Amino acid sequence: MTKTVTDVVCPFCGTLCDDLEVVVSDDGKQLLEVYNACAIGAEKFLHSQAEDRLTRPRLQQEDGSWKDVTYDEAIEYTAQMLASSTKPLMYGWSSTNCEAQGVGSEIGEITGAVMDNTATVCHGTSLIAVQDIGIPHCTLGEVKNRADRVVFWGCNPAHAHPRHMSRYSIFPRGFFTGKGHKGRKVIVIDPRKTDTANVADVHLQIEQGRDYELLDALRVAFKGLPLPDVVAGIPKEQIYEAAEVLKSGRFVIIFFGMGVTQSLGKNHNIDEAIAVTRDLNEYTKAAIMPMRGHYNVTGSGAVWGWQFGFPFAVDLSRGFARYNPGETTSNDLLRRGEVDSVFVLGSDPGAHFPFSSVKKISELPSVCIDPHQTPTTAVCKLHVPVAFVGVEIGGCAYRMDNVPIETRKVVEAPEGMMTDEEFLEKVLVRIKEIKGE
Amino acid sequence: MAEYIIKNGFVFDPVLGINGDKTDVAIKDGKFVETTQLANPKTIDATGMTVMAGAVDIHAHVAGPKVNTGRNFRPEDKLFNCTPRRGVERMQGGFSVPTTFKTGYDYARMGYTTVMEAAMPPLYARHTHEEIRDTPIIDQAAFPVFGNNWFVLEYLKNNEIENTASYIAWLLRATKGYAVKVVNPGGTEAWGWGLNCENIHDPVPFFDITPAQIVKGLIEANEYLGLPHSMHVHANNLGNPGNYTTTLDTFKLSEGIKPRGGWGRDQVMHHTHVQFHSYGGDNWGNFESKSPEIMDYVNSHDNITIDIGQVTLDETTTMTADGPFEHHLTELNHLKWANTDVELETGSGVVPYVYSPTIKVCAIQWAIGLELGLLAKDPMRVFITTDHPNAGPFIRYPRVIKWLMSQQSREEMLNGFKHSEKVIDATHLMGIDRELSLYEIAQMTRAGTAKALGLGHMYGSLKPGLEADVAVYDFNPEQEHAPDDIEKAFGNARHLFKTGMQIINEGEIVSNGNKRTLWVNARVNENPQVMRDVKEKFLRYYTVTQNNYEVAGHHYVPNPYVIEVDATQ
CATH class of the missing domain: 2.20.25 (N-terminal domain of TfIIb)
Structure with missing residues (x-):
């Protein structure tokens, strides 16, 4: 059965x-x-059912081979590493639950760590833009029930968020959107002809790196002011037309991804995209939403928000919380050699950071907590496999629209495996002992 | 648990009618007891000090998604005020939107032991509870918002009070909420289309119901259930010149309705931050105070309570479920604007705001709040708040108390404003010589708020049997004092006990306490229609499933205090 x-x-x-x-x-x-x-x-x-899955921590030896260790040894190693560091980097936190994030914060406080999450190479620029100009936002249900104009800017949900379009943005029939996708106009702005662009009514194939210009041009077009013949590779007629489509909607939603957050202009692109949304609220109703990647990167920003007041790049090394992206962000710290150990949980910087940063991780005392074997675990000194959050243990996670949902445990973890939270709790207790608290 | 006796202090307890008499206060097993019941108590010497029950804040925005938006989008709010881990205290930071840890500690330092989070979007209940859990010391509860909820709009359109009540009971249980909060009834739903409801008869687009119907229906549903607290409303048309008529119209919706449930409260409507709703004039030029008109009504109607929402003249962060108002505000001050509309339920906005004493309107707002407090005939029905952080941060309560207690400090302010004469002309404050007593302050911050919340059996007094929440302030009412001594004393409790645990000793925080989350479990008769409607809405319109909606206890409400309500009769 x-x-x-x-x-x-x-x-x-x-x-x-x-x-x-x-x-x-x-x-x-x-x-x-x-x-x-x-x-x-x-x-x-x-x-999670893979037969070759690791179930016990392992320590990398001088010659690059791995030796199995017990969880107790792994806890001791991690606690000693963090307690003896003057400025450890505690990175990741996006693929775990809020419970574990909360315990991690306290470890960071005691050890004077820098807490950073995957937003640092993803939507961190969006968070900076929100600090500049704010953000008119909504839940995904508002999109489902009201939106009749949907913009995807520099994102490709067909591949990156595969069920987004069917659950929330293009196809669902909601309270005021009974016609489903037939009642919605979809605009995709992307230099590539993506699979998302294929389902759009309008695809503005923008020149790469020219997002700021096109956003600015839209603001001009809303006001009916003159534009050059071509902006960012798009003829002005198309821009006026797109502006009219947006203004004539009852509810406009703009989704954006890393095509705008990490390309030329970075946070300034998002400033401008939010300004477009603000402008649209003069004519109709409009909202904008970042397509957050990891299932709980939003949650780590929320937890640090209420505990420290900042959503990422939180430097606790002076004893109190500081935030200065560019100085307290992971890659800047690693490349300048400003941290003396690295702790990674719930992310894979080995696969996503520049090579120069990964090399620094490999040279430093380092611990990686991850159920999988990843490029990060390969360069860290200690790899601690743990139970899968959302599969083998429940816990709170925040959706891209900040809605918190309790994930479920559906299956038992292999016998004797610890969860993120359990492991961190034990490390915290041990660090308090070492520090004499 | 340890026993304590607080000896020789000047005690102010309106519930027991103690007005500054020297009385000993005895604590045993987390409760107040008669002094004769103590065997071997530890003595706290309160000679020359003021002793009051722990204060109860009826309305503040201290936890949840919009508060956190305020924190995360205002790094500047943390400039120069972050403090390190120290003793039992965690790292802290933030001025107008402090971190959760700072929130708990700052309230404790002021002698507050219970705080109500005034607006919880139901879909974000988990977030609100996670923040409450991480706020040390103080007992808290959260009010889910109902005034723009599609279920409520549809039921009340047909005046279906019983169904509305069943839905309220279901939602309170699902979100672990405490009371029925209403924010800009109908207006926030209209904001889903960029519109608003500007008075109580302005119909809600599509739903074909007026704010008046929503407010009256929710009062009736609240009393049908007999909940501990009354319906708690932030009316339409907040912040606009001439809005006092909308406020009076809203007040009148409570007429003829009596409280039920046996919780000891007399009101059926609590109107919050009334300062923002007491404006005359029809533009910012002839903007003026209408507090006498407002207070005439409040003073002559026993079934209403209000809180003042005092402007403190600080740089702060406004945040409210009144989405259209925040958009209006960003158009006015051109500062950054965050907004979140929440499916089927509500919306919200956040905008920083600088209340500057050099701006005439801000100074008039400041005067109106104090007028409301000073014109109150019954301090058991008019409470001190700053609608934290909207009119100012809660850490200014001691300063508000100073202004209310000292005519000298008020007149120094009035005379010091840049537009002093215009402000004095547009307000009534200059002519008011009333100075509130410590007894009246205890009514406005403790006895009155506890009673209005239906929590008079737990908080607000030093009566034996109640929770042993008590603050000792370094303030001798029999000695000469400068106005600033009041502010200093009320901002730095000498001792504080929360449910019998010593939290502050000699001005130092020594414990993180054992905070609890209060919520109301209202039992109603089975209502298949409402349960069918709930199921249908989740299937068709929500983006989470019904089974993933309810807030489970373990992580979000680890230390609950459940108040049972039986509405099955």
């Missing part, structure tokens, strides 16, 4: 779908099938 668990929350991307169904064996030890999930989400669940 098998059991089906319903209303399962997918711990992969910021879409945080909560309607999955997972079939598990009667004893709750094996996960057999996943329904309703996208290909990536299903794989995340099924990967």
